[in-house]
Amino acid sequence: MTLALARLCESHPGRSGVQLLDDGPAALAVRIALIRRAQTNIDVQYYIWRDDVAGRLLLDELAEASARGVRVRLLLDDFGCAAVEHLVTALPGLTVRLFNPARLRWPRWPNAVFDFARLNRRMHNKSLTVDGIATVIGGRNIGDEYFDAGHVELAADLDALAIGAIAGEVAADFQRYWDCPEAVPLARLARSGAKPLLPAPPVDRRATYLAAAASPATLALLDESQDFEWAPLTMLSDPPEKISGTLAEAELMLPRLLTTMASARQRLLLVSAYFVPTRASKALLCDLAAQGVRVDVLTNSLLSNNVVLVHAYYAPWRKRLLSAGVRLWEMRGAEGDRATLGLIPRRLRRRRPATSFFRASASELHAKTYVADGRWLFVGSMNFDPRSWRLNTEMGFVIDSPRLASTLEAALDAGLPRFAWALELHQGQLGWREDDYLIHPEPGTTALQRIALRLLGRLPLAGLF
Structure with a gap:
């Protein structure tokens, strides 16, 4: 994590800083900026992950973080993230576990008939935590409808960006989910002959996301002390x-x-x-x-x-x-x-x-x-x-x-x-x-x-x- 953010936390020992992310594009931009600043580890936990521009872009960023030596762990709900299973299988360096997975991988529909009571229970948690010092939690899943202001199905939503002590608590909570028996390594579940990962098309939406992630306004959200409320x-x-x-x-x-x-x-x-x-x-x-x-x-x-x-x-x-x-x-x-x-x-x-x-x-x-x-x-x-x-x-x-x-x-x-x-x-x-x-x-x-x-x-x- 950058020196500026580390100093913010050091100046408030044992406390937590927080700000609300009600703007969709900014919420994705902050996630990307945090991933790019990661130095040691990234823990990601989501219910839904779309195979769309936002979903592909965030996976690309995580893969790049892994390539520079950051430990990247993805804990995904098997029901909500089935669309990206072939993507995360093809990406090198990511450690992936699926929560409460279906036993029959293909076709999936018989599971709903014979195993409904178990599969009707899902992991709805949503968090992205970097270096145990910064975390984003809230209502947003990963998909264009949560981040693109021009999307036809734009969802009004709210996240919180928090730094300091509370981020360590989220990291510990992620660890207990990661270690539980219901979190099954993807390698045990993935079908052989997984489809290769194709590059995401160079569309305007991707360029807009990347520009927002690199903008001074986004970086200021992470570096300016006045943007954080130091509160219980x-x-x-x-x-x-x-x-x-x-x-x-x-x-x-x-x-x-x-x-x-x-x-x-x-x-x-x-x-x-x-x-x-x-x-x-x-x-x-x-x-x-x-x-x-x-x-x-x-x-x-x-x-x-x-x-x-x-x-x-x-x-x-x-x-x-x-x-x-x-x-x-x-x-x-x-x-x-x-x-x-x-x-x-x-x-x-x-x-x-x-x-x-x-x-x-x-x-x-x-x-x-x-x-x-x-x-x-x-x-x-x-x-x-x-x-x-x-x-x-x-x-x-x-x-x-x-x-x-x-x-x-x-x-x-x-x-x-x-x-x-x-x-x-x-x-x-x-x-x-x-x-x-x-x-x-x-x-x-x-x-x-x-x-x-x-x-x-x-x-x-x-x-x-």
């Missing part, structure tokens, strides 16, 4: 044994996370791409609202949600939450804007300048975060749904920083009316408010789709999503 950070992480389904809830990160949420006394602002309440979580939110806490929840609308079944299991809770005083917001996304374009005159539609969290081009919400009382915030991989709570392994930071919390809260408050529908309940009927217009029924849906969603929502499968 708590790392929360599920043990890898969660994948067995045998651990008690007290051994998971969930109780600790809910305790921090329940401590809110003025406001809780929750952002979850996949929001599927349970009786217990509904009680938590409604109890806070009953105590006078302002509770706002931002999630995806049907039109911005990339998993329709998640929306089907969330939708039945809306009236109950609104009736209890919880405020619900649903991100419109590009599809939502098109769906209401004919309902609201263009001259009356509010302009949508980008904020420091939302982007006008974002098609979906992918972030998992919350802000409590303008002081505490969570950034990580855990959604507010049964899958994250019970099935997948997750990780994240709880940050005690009024400055960062209030900055994120202000960005969300500024963007919510511009990028999301506010749900309202009138005489028992739901309405979706945009500017001064109340839209109903649910935007962008037909009567048949609404009936289908209600039927899907009655199936006893919510715990799987």
Whole structure:
């Protein structure tokens, strides 16, 4: 790691510096810059890794780091990273393990029939740690839709760049996952005759990424002390044994996370791409609202949600939450804007300048975060749904920083009316408010789709999503 970053950490012994990465291109650029500065080791842990420009570029950077003597370890979820298995097999110098892999490598579909209960549990963690001194964690997987501001499926997301003591904790957490029996060396699994690695095409997107990684603005994010908030950070992480389904809830990160949420006394602002309440979580939110806490929840609308079944299991809770005083917001996304374009005159539609969290081009919400009382915030991989709570392994930071919390809260408050529908309940009927217009029924849906969603929502499968 560079001398400047090492000196920053040495000047704050035993402490951690953190900054938020809400801009997609900057989030990838920081990852590349960190890899290029690595001197001893890089530990990488991801749920999804796409075979696209961002995915290829980051693999190239890791291979170059390995070629100059850096130890590079990749721990990838077998379900989310199957597309790049042939790529990492062909790259020299990378040590790769797959988490909870399918036993039958090809074809894969029979695994879903004969081994569903095991394979339905996944490693959802996301981290990149360099030299045990710097780490990036958060909601973003590796793929163009998380980093390219012009991507048609751009996901609004949030990461945290942290340096100092907390990076050592993430490195230790990576090690316990690396050593667990569910992390299987790729060499034991890869099929013979793997496809050779072809060079990524020289497209404009790749050039844009590389320019951002080399820009003075990106390098300043790593070197300027004023960009880091030196604040108390708590790392929360599920043990890898969660994948067995045998651990008690007290051994998971969930109780600790809910305790921090329940401590809110003025406001809780929750952002979850996949929001599927349970009786217990509904009680938590409604109890806070009953105590006078302002509770706002931002999630995806049907039109911005990339998993329709998640929306089907969330939708039945809306009236109950609104009736209890919880405020619900649903991100419109590009599809939502098109769906209401004919309902609201263009001259009356509010302009949508980008904020420091939302982007006008974002098609979906992918972030998992919350802000409590303008002081505490969570950034990580855990959604507010049964899958994250019970099935997948997750990780994240709880940050005690009024400055960062209030900055994120202000960005969300500024963007919510511009990028999301506010749900309202009138005489028992739901309405979706945009500017001064109340839209109903649910935007962008037909009567048949609404009936289908209600039927899907009655199936006893919510715990799987």
